Amino acid sequence: MTNLLRIASVLFALLIITSCEQDLSKKADKIHAQIVSIDTHTDTPLNFLEPDFDIGKWNNYDSSYSRIDFPRMKAGKLDAVFMAVFVGQGERSEEGNLKANNRALEIFEALHSKINQYPEQAEIALKAKDVYQIKSKGKSTVYIGVENAYPIGNDLNNIKSFYDLGARYITLCHTSNNDICDSSTDKKGPEFNGLSTFGEEVVKEMNQLGMIIDVSHISDSAYYDVLKLSKAPIIASHSSVRAICDNPRNFDDKMLYALKENGGVIQICILSDYIKEPAPYPERDSAFQQLRIKWNNWQGLSEEEYKQASHEWRALQKKYPRELATVADAVDHIDYVVKTIGIDYVGIGTDFDGGGGLKDCKDASEMKNITIELLKRGYNQEDIKRIWGENFLRVFREVEQIASR
Numbered sequence: 001m002t003n004l005l006r007i008a009s010v011l012f013a014l015l016i017i018t019s020c021e022q023d024l025s026k027k028a029d030k031i032h033a034q035i036v037s038i039d040t041h042t043d044t045p046l047n048f049l050e051p052d053f054d055i056g057k058w059n060n061y062d063s064s065y066s067r068i069d070f071p072r073m074k075a076g077k078l079d080a081v082f083m084a085v086f087v088g089q090g091e092r093s094e095e096g097n098l099k100a101n102n103r104a105l106e107i108f109e110a111l112h113s114k115i116n117q118y119p120e121q122a123e124i125a126l127k128a129k130d131v132y133q134i135k136s137k138g139k140s141t142v143y144i145g146v147e148n149a150y151p152i153g154n155d156l157n158n159i160k161s162f163y164d165l166g167a168r169y170i171t172l173c174h175t176s177n178n179d180i181c182d183s184s185t186d187k188k189g190p191e192f193n194g195l196s197t198f199g200e201e202v203v204k205e206m207n208q209l210g211m212i213i214d215v216s217h218i219s220d221s222a223y224y225d226v227l228k229l230s231k232a233p234i235i236a237s238h239s240s241v242r243a244i245c246d247n248p249r250n251f252d253d254k255m256l257y258a259l260k261e262n263g264g265v266i267q268i269c270i271l272s273d274y275i276k277e278p279a280p281y282p283e284r285d286s287a288f289q290q291l292r293i294k295w296n297n298w299q300g301l302s303e304e305e306y307k308q309a310s311h312e313w314r315a316l317q318k319k320y321p322r323e324l325a326t327v328a329d330a331v332d333h334i335d336y337v338v339k340t341i342g343i344d345y346v347g348i349g350t351d352f353d354g355g356g357g358l359k360d361c362k363d364a365s366e367m368k369n370i371t372i373e374l375l376k377r378g379y380n381q382e383d384i385k386r387i388w389g390e391n392f393l394r395v396f397r398e399v400e401q402i403a404s405r
């Protein structure tokens with residue numbers, strides 16, 4: 001073969017690959033026009049503290065480190081997000097509980113006021129069915145979740161208050177144990193061996209109100225306690241699979257089988273460390289360890305302290321960049337759930353703006369890459385519709401129905 005022929009054949013091969021990619025991208029666009037896509041966990045309200053962040057404008061990831069705004073959701077074909085009212089675990093005392101409750105109320109207020117600034121771009125939704133209607137108006141949907149039940153303190157009435165402010169799920173705990181249950185990652189180990197007595201009341205109250213129970217972050221034994229007690233199916237708003245990435249935050253096979261029995265859904269979390277075990281990087285690990293110690297593992301921080309800690313965290317990310325997991329790695333988790341318990345129990349919860357993000361899905365504008373990877377693996381439109389939203393919406397509707405009985 002002459003050199004010219006060789007170059008021509010390479011160019012031809014490249015042309016075929018590019019046109020295949022374009023075909024898949026077009027196919028993904030067509031599918032997204034006919035389904036609803038929901039990301040069930042983001043910590044975007046944390047960005048409302050940043051003076052330069054504007055949810056109604058395109059924020060560049062490289063300069064802002066933010067991963068969600070309405071223009072980028074549109075570009076990535078993402079119709080709906082759950083934004084979390086997140087309060088890190090602090091002191092479990094009357095004073096600590098009050099502080100956490102006030103903080104949660106502040107975030108609720110900021111969330112409503114920021115979203116309501118852009119009535120032409122987005123709406124806050126309260127019911128499972130709202131997302132279809134809001135999409136038909138060409139707008140983005142925002143649902144509200146509460147990450148960490150700590151701000152309800154020891155008062156069940158606060159669950160109703162949060163419900164009335166628009167929250168539709170509560171993640172029972174965060175990285176440490178609280179008064180409700182044990183966490184999967186508390187270094188002190190279990191305190192209740194599952195749910196506390198108060199936690200049992202919380203589960204019953206959530207069922208009664210129609211508040212979805214989110215089991216992400218909780219310990220394995222707390223998970224089984226919840227399944228035993230809950231009348232409604234549950235969600236893991238952002239959790240992945242232990243068989244692929246052995247992390248206590250992820251689900252093992254036994255938990256997956258129990259999930260199927262419950263009729264719930266696991267929303268695969270695309271935080272790199274939960275998708276693929278990171279390669280050893282001791283300098284980075286020790287720098288981040290120092291940072292965690294300095295900022296008390298993100299617990300009990302004031303707004304100002306949280307801002308400062310976040311800036312330092314970002315600086316370290318820049319200083320010690322790490323190879324992130326890819327969309328293909330994340331879809332391995334989806335495949336695993338589908339193979340193990342079927343197509344009806346899996347979805348996506350990115351944890352964007354709370355640590356989530358992949359090499360080729362760094363922000364909302366790149367969400368469609370997940371659909372393209374699903375197409376490459378042979379998933380059809382009906383499958384993709386379930387993964388992107390219908391599985392989660394089925395649980396949401398059941399929770400609503402059980403509450404109205």
Ligand SMILES: [Zn+2]
Pocket residue numbers: 147217238351354
């Ligand atoms: Zn989380």
